[in-house]
Amino acid sequence: MELTTQKIPQADENLPGENRLKEFWLIFSQNRLAIAGLICFIIFFVVALTGLACTSGQDPLFDPAQVRLQEKLKAPFSMSNPEILTEKEVPRLGLYILGTDDLGRDLFARMLQGAWVSLTVGFVAVGLAVIIGIFLGGIAGYFGNRHLHLYQFMITCIISSGVILMSKENLSTPGAALFVFGHILILLALIFRKQLKDRGRFLMIKVVSIDTLIMRLVDIMLCFPSFFLILTVVALLPASIYNIMIIIGLTSWMGTTRFVRAEFLSLREQDFVTAAKALGISDFRIIFRHIMPNAIAPVLVSSTIGIATAILTEAGLSFLGFGVPPPHATWGNILSDGKGFIFDAPWLTLIPGITILVVVLSFNLFGEGLKDALNPKLREAK
DSSP, X not given: OOOOOOOOOOOOSSOHHHHHHHHHHHHHHTOHXXXXXXXXXXXXXXXXXXXXXXXXXXXXXXXXXXXXXXXXXXXXXXXXXXXXXXXXXXXXXXXXXXXXXXXXXXXXXXXXXXXXXXXXXXXXXXXXHHHHHXXXXXXXXXXXXXXXXXXXXXXXXXXXXXXXXXXXXXSOHHHHHHHHHHHHHHHHHHHTHHHHHHHOTTTTOEEEEHHHHHHHHHHHXXXXXXXXXXXXXXXXXXXXXXXXXXXXXXXXXXXXXXXXXXXXXHHTTSHHHHHHHHTTOOHHHIIIIIXXXXXXXXXXXXXXXXXXXXXXXXXXXXHHTOSSOTTSOOHHHHHHHHGGGTTTOTHHHHHHHHHHHHHHHHHHHHHHHHHHHHOHHHHHHO
């Protein structure tokens, strides 16, 4: 009787994470438009960092604020005339790569500085929106079926009123008092929680579910036209790049909240979450260790597209005169300065306009490629 030996399959040397990464890159690399968007994004990132290094400091390599009235409206690749310029006014390369504007400022230097401003506004604003969206969406999706009791609703209203008063009146005393009083009430409610349940039946009345409260807030925010809301707030606040980033971030978190909520609603009923709850794992660990990694894919896609939207919003605000104040150069105010010379110096309009178009389009193409590569249902359909 012959004995047959069965070959035991060897374990795959590659880790599951490496296999998923290879599969993602294989699918993503087949999308040529997404690859083109990724290349443009990398070039934009490098140019923005280069612009920060070359246009900042006391003696920058390219000075975007240097005025040369005697050489205004020079065409791209025009040579400078050192005979009519001082030593400080002569450009580093001896020519104007992208020409000059109506004040003789080097357009190349201003575009470099504007790239860093656009990159900063895009990433910081979207980062703020993503943080708010993940927080609110996670709470609505995981704890949404729980209800706020009357005392919790009252404390929320007190703290919210304090925040609103402080924002309107620049850290006013009544607003700060309400804000502190609300947190004192939270501390007292935690200390006397048992007594509150036994004796404060009126305060324990269920008012509204957490999911309803958050999603109605999202609906209210979506009722306002975002750009006009941003324009109104920017007009009331002092002109600052930080105000621009914060305002754009605080008015663009609704889409991320909806994405995260939908993913949490689907994932919280999965078997691995039920098993984690049966093992006694805390809600905090379940959310951040088990659910969040599986819900992050749509957030990445919306963030990528959101950066393009933030850059476009900042350019629109700067074009209207409500964006980043001078002397900082942005693509929007370069475009605004050039609109009066569209026939005499068309490069002042075409160069920033085409740059904004290419950068925004590259982010959108990159985001669409990420969506196709990260969504298994779309991959199967194809």
